Every structure is written in structure tokens, then in C-alpha cells.
Amino acid sequence: MVIDTRAEILLRKRSKRKKKSYLVKQERVKTGSSMISLTFFITSIVLIGLLCFSIILLNFQIAQNQLKINNTRKEINYQSEIKERLNFRIAQLQSPQRIFEEAIANLGMSNPDEINYLNIDTFQLVEQQKLLEENQDTQVGSSGSENFFNPEFKEDVYKTILTLLFP
């Protein structure tokens, strides 16, 4: 029984060796297909690498575009703010109160109730002036140039005009 058992063990060991050698042989036989697998593997790696790279590139591009969009948005906001401030300034400048004050102070505008319209009878004025001149001539009698430069004469004329204007 013991011998038999040893013999069995030996047999098993041999058979194992055989199996091992058989496996090695088998590998050698299938070298071509493993090359294909390797090529496929490398290609896949390269493709995956390319894919990853393109994704990164795409993301980079997206990030860049996002940055541009953000900058443009900022610029729009900034310009909108400027526009709003200008609108406010325009609204301030268009205020009737300001326009009214500016017109009175700088453009000579007057309220209708502040203006007095006078109806001057020019014919009567000329007649009065002639009469005055005649009176002056008869009173002084000398040269007309003296009358013209005589301050009293001028004062009289002004007084007459003023009485006509403001009776």
C-alpha cells in the first residue's frame, strides 16, 4: 500500500510536469494573436489618450470661452451702469426746475407776468418832441448845437418821454 502510494505520488508529479510543459507549448503556439491584442491594447491606449487630450482641449476651450463670456458680461454690466448713470444725469438735466432756473439766469427768460407791455403812440411822441424843440429854439434862440449839449434840454426830453410811457 505504501509503495503504491509513493508510486502514485510520482505519477502525479510527472503528470503535473507534463501539464506545465504543455502550457508553455501552448503559449508559444498563440504568439500571433497576442501581438494583435497588444496592438489593440496600445491603439486603445493611444485613442483613449487622444480622447482625453481632446476632452481636456475642449474643456480648455470651453473655459476660455466662458472667460470671454464672463468678461463680456462684466463689460455689458459696466456699460449698463454707465448708461444708467448717464440716464440719471440726463433726467437731472431735463428737470423743469433746472431748465427754468437756467433760462432765467443765463438766457434772459422772463415770466409773462413779469413783463409789462407798453403801447407807445410814436406819432404823439414825435409831435411832443417837435414842440419841445420849437420851445427851446424860441427860448434860447442861439445855435442848435448848444441846445443839444445843454443837459437841461436833454433832461426835459427824457422827462417828457417818461411821462408818455408811464402816464
Next chain:
Amino acid sequence: MGIIRRAKDEFRPIFIFLVIISSFLILSYRLIDLQVLEAQEYVDFATNQHDRDYNLFAQRGKIYDKNGKELALSLHQVTLFANPYFVKDPLNYAIKLGEILNMNVEDLKEKLSRSNSGFEYITRKIGPELANRVMELNLDGIYSTREDKRFYPKDSQACHLIGFVGLDNKGLAGVELEYEKQLHGTDGKIIAKQDGLGRIIPGTYTLKSDPEDGYDIHLTIDENIQFYTESRLKKGIQETGAKRGTIIIMQPKTGEILAMANYPDFDLNGFNQSNSDNLKNLAISYNFEPGSVFKFVTASSVIDSSSISKETVFNLPPTIKVGGRVISEPFRHVAKDYSVADILIKSANVGTVILAQQMSDEVYYNYLSKFGFGQSTGIDLPGEEIGVFNHYSQWSGSSKATISFGQGISVTPIQLLRALSTILNDGVAPNPYIVKRICGKNGDIDYFPKPEIAEKRVISSETAEAIKSILIRVVEEGTGKNAKIEGYKVGGKTGTAEKPIEGGRGYHSDISITSFMGFAPGDDPTLACIVMMDEPSTANGRVWGSTVAAPIFKDVMSFTLDYLRIPPLTTDIEQ
């Protein structure tokens, strides 16, 4: 011994099993406790630790006049705040900030030294230029955020009407308060993750909700009419030394308010520096005894409720005693025959008392109620008063008589103008309103918030026509001559009411409220206006509605007719 040992050996696996089971149960309970029972608490706790909320402020809507001129708008401003925990040198910071912001260094230092506070406002809503100067200093713990600030480009124009907002951009008065919901919009929210030191982790922003800007509001008032009305009122008050005054111009057939001026006024951009009394919109909140201007209401009621017409003649004594009180005519000392029209034209107190006596208390009370006294007009502005108008069961023996000529009843200017507009609108009371239209920024929302209260008939159109013709005669031949406008037929009624003694009985003999209420053009009025001046005085001592308020009415109405290019009617020209 063997038996005991065997028992121990048998119990050991059971014991271990029980220990494992109980540990498992305890762990399970704890897990359930953490994951289910108190889960929300821990989630909230973690969220508070990790997340920081930021408000994206919605831009407040603008307020325009009826022609699209801006009356109120919001601009972005910057608010500076500090986290004192990160402020290393409070004194140095305070000196630097104080120099730029022109603020007290001690106050700033005190704020920046509160290291346990975590948040302190330095200053709110300053210009971006100033804020940039601060931010360029690059100080640790000093931050900035954007906030909207309300600006009013026309300063004090239509101040009581537009109202104002507080520091938190919420309306506190006027249209700003009444239409707060529509103007304010809805703030948006952003959530960002923060690290253990409270620093924001870049790229962790999550937009929770977009801000929705507030709607723009277009008022019914016209900027230019408003300006002229305010200027004329101010001039009138300065000339007469009156305490206060108000003018309202309204389209009687629609209830559209074209101008609402009050004096004293205030600067909307610095309302907090103004006296609180000046902030009141007198046009809707000032209760006063109207005096003779009220007589047309009594005349309308009596004509509408009885067979009395405007031609019916009454013999009027110079004095009449009602409920123990003697009512007399100021300028008539003999008995005279007056028609109803004459009573209004000559503004006869005794005549009006006799007219009121033709109605029962209940009928008279009902008419006054229908005219809207003692009730809100429903105008879309906050703070409207309803006046003082007691139920007829509480009237004394002389109440009806005094109310008939405008004493013993308190009304607001807007109530009076609405009553006049009822006459001009063929006896139907219009609902006054101030907002013409509300619209979204993209034109997505556009609606007309005209008051929904149904317009109600107060008197018949025949009565309204009769009273209108009498009021035209009041200006042509009666007490309202100073309100005549060349080329137009104008109607109206003067009022001079003695002021009641505050906290006492009776009336001041030398202090009065003068008013004039009128309309144009003639038979088909498109404009109605009320002028009220409180405690005016003139150099010659003649303080009457006809001498103080009527000339102001004339100027304001004349300007408005010209400005709106309302031509005189054919009947006006024939006249």
C-alpha cells in the same frame, strides 16, 4: 465541575452572539438616529458650516411720469463691510479708511476692534469710485458688495406722491410704498462653499435662483404740469404767508390725477433731514372743515332728492336760529328772495341751511355718504384719511345746519375734488388714481391697475347739469370772479372756513382755510382742480377763497389748458 464547565462552554457562543447582536442594534439605532431621526438637523448644521449664501439683488423698478420722464431710478452703489476677526491693525486701518471715506477714525477703530463680531458695516451705498479707492488699499478683512441706491433726479418734485425708500430699499411712503411688491422684484440667490477659515472655495458657486427685476411704474401725473403747479403753490404760500397748501388737478371723467402738489415739500434725496410734518401728503391726508366750498354738495342733494329746482326761490332772513345756534350772513342784513342758484352764487349761509332743512337728516346723510365723505376715495396712495363725518344719529340740533355750509364736517382735498368730479361726470363718482400702467423691463408684463371699485351714481345727470351751470355762474357773476380765464367758460366755488380752536370750543375769528375748487372748459369739463391754503394772510387783510385761492386756480388751470392744448368750447366762444 464538568457540568459547570460544559454549561459555560455552551453559554459562551450565545453570549458572544448576544453581544454582537446588541452592538449591531445599538449601531443600527445610532445610524437611524443620525441618518433619519436627526438627519435634517445635522444636514442644516453642515450646510451652515460649509455654505455661504449671497443675495443677487433685483433691480428696483423705475418710476416715470405719464410721458416717460424718469422720476425715480436705482443705481448700483457699493457697501463696504469688515470681518474684524481678520483685521490686524484696527487703528491703522481706521486712519486709512477715515481719510478716504471722511469718517470719524475713533468710530471706525471701535468697529474694527470688535473681533468677535464677524461682520460690521463700514459704510453703505457709496459711489464706486470711492469704494475702488478703499479696495485698492487691499486691506485684510475689508470687503465690498454691491447694493442698489434709489435716486430721484427731480429732487423735491412730486415728493409726496413718489415717496421714498429706506436703506434696505423698501418703500416707506408714496407710490414707493403702495407698489412695493411690484417695484421691488425678487432677489436671486447664489450659494458658495467655504473652507474652515471661511474663505470661499473657487468654482463652488451654485445659482439657486435668478433675480427678477422689479416692474416699472408709469404715473398719471405730467412732470411739467406738476412743476408749474408746485411753483405756483409755493409762490402763493410765500406771498400770503400761509402755513401749508395743496393743489390737485384731476380729469373728472376718468379720475386720472395730473398733478398733486403740496407745500411744504422736501428733497427726496435727503428726506431723512426733513421735518416729519413735511412728509405728509396733505392732498389725501389733511382733514379740514371745508366751509362754503361744500355748499354745492348740499344744493346737489336737495335738488336731487326733492322737487326743488335751481330756480326755486326762498325768502332768506339775514339770520337764522337752528338748535340754539344763530347763523348769520356776513354781508346781508335784510331779508331777500334768493333762488337755489343765487344761494350758491352769493354763497349764502342762511340759504344753504334752509336748503338742508328741506331734507330729513337721514336723506342728507345718505347723500353725503354717496358723495364719498367719511370714506376713502380708494386712491392708490398710502395714508389716505377719511375725514370726520358722524352718523346722523350722533348729530346735534345744529349739526345739519352747520354741515350744510361746510362746518362740523372734516374732509380731505381729494374727497372734495372727487365730489366736484361727480357733478362733472354726469352724477357718477369717478375713482381717482395715480398709477397709469405697470410694465416689466422686457415688456412681458403690462397692466393697468385702475381701481377696481365700481363707479357709482350719486345724483341724476339732470341734477349734475343744473349744479354745473350754477357753478359756472358763480365764476361769471358771483364770488369766483377772480378765477375767470380769458376765452374759457370756467365753473367753481370759493370757500373760506374759520379754523376750529384746537382743544377748545368754537372757531378762530382771524385764522381761516381758504379754498377754491373749479373746472374748465365750461360745459364739457376736461379738468377739475382744487386749491387749498391753510392760514393765509394778506397785506390788505382780505383773506377769502376768492382773493387767495381763486387767482392761484386761475393761473394753474390756465397753464394746464394751454399746455394740454385744450381749446375753448364753442359755447365758451359764444359767451
